[in-house]
Amino acid sequence: MADQMTKAQLVAALAEETGSDKKSASAMLDALSGIVTRTVSGGGAVTLPGIGKIYCRERPERQVRNPATGEQMTKAADRTVKMTVAKALKDAINS
Structure with missing residues (x-):
């Protein structure tokens, strides 16, 4: 089984793939999480x-x-x- 990717590793990979910094990538990941949570908890x-x-x-x-x-x-x-x-x-x- 492959290793599990942590949030820090995901943020670093996202920053590298998009050419942005880790702070922006972390903010994007947090925003995505919030959007998914709000939408799904609302029944969507x-x-x-x-x-x-x-x-x-x-x-x-x-x-x-x-x-x-x-x-x-x-x-x-x-x-x-x-x-x-x-x-x-x-x-x-x-x-």
Whole structure:
């Protein structure tokens, strides 16, 4: 498995690729994160070309089992973040 890229490494790579400084790259990354968070938490979806689509999915109320006690309980409806990976990224990984 490849090493995990940290935020500092991502900022440095982004700065190098765009020809800007690390401060600007960090601000762009923070702004992107904020935009995605606001949009998805509001029920929308964000498509990052070549990467994928991030969206919110509603999960209905359901029965779950406590693994420690085996007790059945009802879990309330909630929302979760999902991501569909773009075909271009899948193809790049599998080639």
